[in-house]
Every structure is written in structure tokens, then in C-alpha cells.
Amino acid sequence: MMGAAPITTTDEEATSRASLWRKLVVRVPYVWLLVFFLIPFLIVLKISLSQTALAQPPYLPVFDLAAGWRGLAAFFGGLSLDNYRLLTSDPLYVLSYVKSVEIAAFSTLILLLIGYPIAYAIARTPRRWQAALVLMTILPFWTSLLIRIYAWMNILQHDGPLNQALMALKIVKEPPVWLATETAIYIGIVYSYLPFMVLPLYASLEKIDEALVEAAANLGCPRWKIFWLVTLPLSSTGMVAGVLLCFIPIVGEFVIPDLLGGSDSPMIGQTIWMEFFGNKDWPAASAVAVVLLCLLVAPIIVYQNQTMRAEARE
Amino acid sequence: MRRVSAFNVATLAAGMAFLYLPIAILVIYSFNASRLVTVWGGWSVRWYGELLTDAPLVRSALISLRLALTAATASTILGTLAALALVRFGRFRGRLLFSAMIYAPLVMPEVITGLSLLLLFVAVAADRGFWTVAIAHTTMAMCFVTVIVQSRLVDFDVNLEEAAMDLGASPLRTFLSVTLPLILPAIAAAWMLAFALSLDDLVIASFTTGPGATTLPIRIYSEVRLGVKPEMNAVCSIMVGVVGVAVIFASLLAKLTGARGAPSQ
Numbered sequence: 329m330m331g332a333a334p335i336t337t338t339d340e341e342a343t344s345r346a347s348l349w350r351k352l353v354v355r356v357p358y359v360w361l362l363v364f365f366l367i368p369f370l371i372v373l374k375i376s377l378s379q380t381a382l383a384q385p386p387y388l389p390v391f392d393l394a395a396g397w398r399g400l401a402a403f404f405g406g407l408s409l410d411n412y413r414l415l416t417s418d419p420l421y422v423l424s425y426v427k428s429v430e431i432a433a434f435s436t437l438i439l440l441l442i443g444y445p446i447a448y449a450i451a452r453t454p455r456r457w458q459a460a461l462v463l464m465t466i467l468p469f470w471t472s473l474l475i476r477i478y479a480w481m482n483i484l485q486h487d488g489p490l491n492q493a494l495m496a497l498k499i500v501k502e503p504p505v506w507l508a509t510e511t512a513i514y515i516g517i518v519y520s521y522l523p524f525m526v527l528p529l530y531a532s533l534e535k536i537d538e539a540l541v542e543a544a545a546n547l548g549c550p551r552w553k554i555f556w557l558v559t560l561p562l563s564s565t566g567m568v569a570g571v572l573l574c575f576i577p578i579v580g581e582f583v584i585p586d587l588l589g590g591s592d593s594p595m596i597g598q599t600i601w602m603e604f605f606g607n608k609d610w611p612a613a614s615a616v617a618v619v620l621l622c623l624l625v626a627p628i629i630v631y632q633n634q635t636m637r638a639e640a641r642e
Numbered sequence: 643m644r645r646v647s648a649f650n651v652a653t654l655a656a657g658m659a660f661l662y663l664p665i666a667i668l669v670i671y672s673f674n675a676s677r678l679v680t681v682w683g684g685w686s687v688r689w690y691g692e693l694l695t696d697a698p699l700v701r702s703a704l705i706s707l708r709l710a711l712t713a714a715t716a717s718t719i720l721g722t723l724a725a726l727a728l729v730r731f732g733r734f735r736g737r738l739l740f741s742a743m744i745y746a747p748l749v750m751p752e753v754i755t756g757l758s759l760l761l762l763f764v765a766v767a768a769d770r771g772f773w774t775v776a777i778a779h780t781t782m783a784m785c786f787v788t789v790i791v792q793s794r795l796v797d798f799d800v801n802l803e804e805a806a807m808d809l810g811a812s813p814l815r816t817f818l819s820v821t822l823p824l825i826l827p828a829i830a831a832a833w834m835l836a837f838a839l840s841l842d843d844l845v846i847a848s849f850t851t852g853p854g855a856t857t858l859p860i861r862i863y864s865e866v867r868l869g870v871k872p873e874m875n876a877v878c879s880i881m882v883g884v885v886g887v888a889v890i891f892a893s894l895l896a897k898l899t900g901a902r903g904a905p906s907q
Contacts, residue, residue: 483664580751
């Protein structure tokens with residue numbers, strides 16, 4: 329791009345100014361992300377290897393620059409894997425991880441089953457309606473998660489609209505308990521993450537060439553078979569993106585299980601929150617977070633590869 | 643002309659009802675005159691009136707607005723620069739790490755982002771309060787901004803920039819008079835979405851806030867944990883309204899310019 333600049337007397341000066349701008353454009357956001365995204369993770373890793381202390385900050389060892397090399401040696405000597413041992417020995421943590429992954433896996437499956445027909449229906453409507461339908465699907469996502477979950481607290485409460493409707497329609501004799509159950513967590517998650525599933529699915533369904541479907545139909549292929557052999561495989565990128573976009577954040581979800589679920593078996597996001605705000609055990613909270621990140625690192629890398637490939641294709 | 647099958651219409655209707663009914667019920671109940679949330683006592687704006695007399699709530703709302711303005715502006719600047727770097731500067735050193743740092747926050751669980759930023763602030767002994775939350779929100783929102791601006795930059799005809807530079811415009815001049823006007827709608831849309839993200843966030847703000855900077859979601863969360871309250875129905879309805887208007891406006895803006903940018907279609 330710079331090579332296209334005209335040759336003038338100030339060419340050299342202009343080029344050096346241009347490369348200065350170039351550097352600035354890259355480096356400012358780069359440094360910001362290094363400082364506020366990458367380095368914090370290293371600190372979490374470090375603190376997960378530290379001990380709890382009744383001090384400010386509440387962990388040991390604290391890195392002491394003034395003590396020089398001896399300080400550095402003491403610092404590394406003070407690190408230990410104790411917090412990780414705690415995680416494996418206490419069933420509370422193990423259960424919490426298992427529960428989070430289980431809830432995330434099942435709710436992602438439900439999301440796929442509900443989201444697919446919706447995305448398919450949007451992709452099959454006339455083009456001029458599609459943008460509006462997509463907007464309508466995203467719109468609830470931009471209102472606070474907290475508010476959407478609160479709306480469900482309203483609906484699911486004991487004498488709330490749902491039970492009133494069920495009683496009026498004589499579907500149930502006794503109003504069922506919804507709040508503080510796992511069902512409520514599933515409802516909340518499916519409700520909140522639906523746009524994340526529908527959008528990538530729609531994006532890949534919308535790109536499918538209709539001629540392929542018509543060709544299959546002309547050759548006498550039954551409709552379910554066309555769907556199974558043509559549409560479904562061609563939308564696999566969208567399915568992978570949607571599944572990852574839902575599964576990864578759901579594993580670490582906090583607000584939904586906290587407001588809709590019971591207190592007996594917390595999800596891992598709640599465990600981190602509790603360790604941090606309740607027990608004030610920062611090293612333990614950090615260790616829980618590091619293990620969570622390790623669990624999620626594989627799906628995150630798959631997701632990133634896919635996004636970058638899509639970006640390269642454009 | 644495509645015909646929409648009855649099954650697809652039913653799916654869409656059910657899907658949209660599922661998405662909008664809960665919010666509609668919340669808004670309707672916010673106009674309920676009765677203190678008992680589940681008993682209908684007739685229409686009233688009583689709870690909206692009571693909100694205005696709730697001084698801590700109003701204070702939190704003002705803090706949240708100021709925070710969202712700050713974070714949206716900062717993240718829009720940083721996110722736009724990042725998008726330019728990714729789309730226009732091809733392969734630079736550390737590009738892989740850079741794009742990884744852009745995409746990871748989009749799916750990162752908020753508890754991890756919040757905890758890690760807090761530990762950073764503690765490590766450098768920063769006073770926690772308005773500015774630490776602003777930094778945290780800027781970091782979270784800038785990645786969304788980058789993705790939006792990036793998609794606009796990808797669609798954009800590079801020849802326009804090259805023509806300007808061939809005619810002797812400096813890169814900065816080219817950016818200001820060619821690139822910026824063309825991507826401005828995407829930037830505006832990104833700003834509004836960053837604003838909404840900041841206004842809505844509970845988890846990251848809870849970790850990174852300090853005394854005197856209780857945001858509106860933190861205040862709502864502490865009330866709502868104890869159960870459903872009519873005042874909270876009113877606050878939430880107001881927030882739904884504000885965010886809804888902003889997003890519809892943003893997407894109309896994006897659509898308007900999308901049409902202008904692609905006259906051939």
C-alpha cells in the first residue's frame with residue numbers, strides 16, 4: 329500500500345511518518361490488551377500458587393522488588409501447588425466442575441435443537457424480512473442478562489404468571505416449584521443464549537445455494553433426505569460456531585445459576601464468586617479459575633481457529 | 643418468490659414469543675398498582691415515581707451512565723485501531739497473539755475476566771473505583787467493537803484509499819477524509835453496543851469496583867437476590883426501553899449506510 333505513494337522530494341519524510349502512524353495504530357491496542365488481558369492471567373496463575381494470608385493483599389508471597397535477588401528466590405520458594413491439591417481433595421470443587429460441564433453440555437444440546445429450526449425458518453423467509461428477523465433475534469441479547477433473568481424470576485415464582493396459567497388451564501393440580509431448581513437454570517440459560525446459537529446457524533444456512541436443494545428434489549430425493557444429506561452437512565460450520573459460542577461461556581456462568589438455581593450444588597462460576605467474595609480466599613479462587621480456563625482452552629482454540637479461518641476466507 | 647411454509651411460520655412465532663413474552667410480562671407488571679407483585683391491582687405509574695425518590699438508586703444510575711459513556715468512547719477508539727491493524731496492516735510481528743487477544747474475550751467467562759483484572763489492580767495497588775471499572779469495561783467492549791468495525795473494513799473498497807494516496811494525500815489525511823467517513827456508521831453502531839454492554843454488566847463490575855462506585859446492575863442485583871420487587875420491575879423496564887431504542891437506532895444506522903456502501907446490489 330505504501331509502495332503506491334508518489335515519488336516526491338518529501339517521500340522519505342512521508343514514509344517515516346507513515347510508518348510511525350502504522351506503529352501507533354498497531355501498538356496502542358496491542359499494549360492495552362497485553363496489559364489488561366494477558367498480564368492479568370499471568371497474575372491469576374501466580375496467585376493460584378500462593379498462600380492465603382491475613383494481610384493486604386490477602387496472599388503470600390508478595391513480590392518484593394527492593395529485596396533484589398534474595399527476594400526473588402524467596403518469592404519462588406514461597407510458591408506451592410497446595411491450592412490445586414485442595415481442589416482435587418475436596419469433592420465440592422470436583423462436583424462443581426462436573427455439574428458445570430454437564431449443565432453446559434445439555435443446555436447447548438437443547439439450544440441446538442431449538443435454535444436450528446428458528447435459524448432455518450429465518451433463512452427460508454423472503455430476503456427482505458430476514459434482516460428484521462435477525463434484528464429481532466438479537467435485540468433481547470442487548471438488554472441486560474440480569475434483567476432477563478429477573479424477568480424469569482417473576483414468571484417462575486410460586487404464584488407467578490406461569491403457575492397461574494397452568495392452574496387456570498387445569499394442567500396441574502398443585503402449583504409446581506420452579507425457582508431454585510435445575511429446570512429453572514436450564515430455562516434461564518436456553519433463554520439467554522438462544523441468539524448466540526441462532527445467529528451463526530442462520531449465517532451458514534443463508535449461504536447455502538438453493539440450486540443444490542432444488543437439484544436434489546428434481547432427482548427425486550425425499551425432503552427429509554435432502555435435509556439430512558445436503559442442508560445439515562452444509563450448515564456444519566454454523567453448528568460448530570454456535571455450539572462453542574454457547575458452551576464456553578455457559579460453563580463459567582454466574583448470574584443465571586445464582587438467581588434461578590438452588591444453593592446445594594453450585595456451578596463453577598458461583599464457586600469462584602463464593603471463594604472470592606464469601607471466603608476471601610483469593611488463592612483458592614484463582615486456582616479454581618485457572619483449572620476452569622484449562623478446561624476451556626481446547627474449545628476456545630477451536631473457536632479461534634474457526635473465526636480466523638472465516639476471516640481469511642473473506 | 644419463496645413461499646414460507648406453515649411449519650416455518652409457526653417456528654418463528656413460537657421462537658419470538660419465547661424471546662419477547664418474559665420481557666413483555668416484566669414491563670406489564672411494572673405498571674401494576676399492587677405491591678404484591680403477582681396480584682393485579684390496576685394500571686399505575688406509582689413505582690416509577692417512587693424510583694425518583696430513591697437517592698442511592700438514582701446515584702447508581704448516574705454512575706452507570708457516566709461509566710458507559712467513558713467505556714464506550716475509549717473502547718471504540720481502541721477497537722477501531724485494532725480493526726485497522728488487523729485488516730489493513732496484513733502480517734505484522736505478533737499478529738497471531740494480537741488476534742487471539744481480540745477473539746478470546748468474546749467467549750471468556752466473565753468471572754475469569756473480572757477476577758484477573760481485579761488481581762492486576764491489586765498487584766499495582768490501584769485505588770479501585772470508577773476508573774478501574776471503566777478500564778475493565780473498555781477491555782471487554784473493545785473486542786466487540788473490533789469485530790464490528792473489522793467486518794465493515796473488509797467490505798470496503800481499498801482502491802478508494804489507494805487513489806487518495808496516489809493523489810498525494812498522507813496516510814492520516816487519507817484516513818480522516820476517506821476511510822473514516824466510510825466506516826463511521828459501523829463505528830457509531832459499535833459505540834452504542836459498547837455502551838449497552840457496559841450499562842448491563844454485573845459480574846466484571848462487581849469484581850473491579852470499589853467504594854463509591856456502585857453501578858446500577860450491582861444495586862439491582864443486591865435487591866433482586868432477595869426476591870421480586872415492584873420497584874425493580876420499573877427500573878428494569880426503563881433499562882429495557884433505553885437499550886432497545888439505542889440498539890434499534892444503531893442497526894437502522896448500520897443498515898442505512900450498508901445500503902449506501904453497496905449501490906450495485
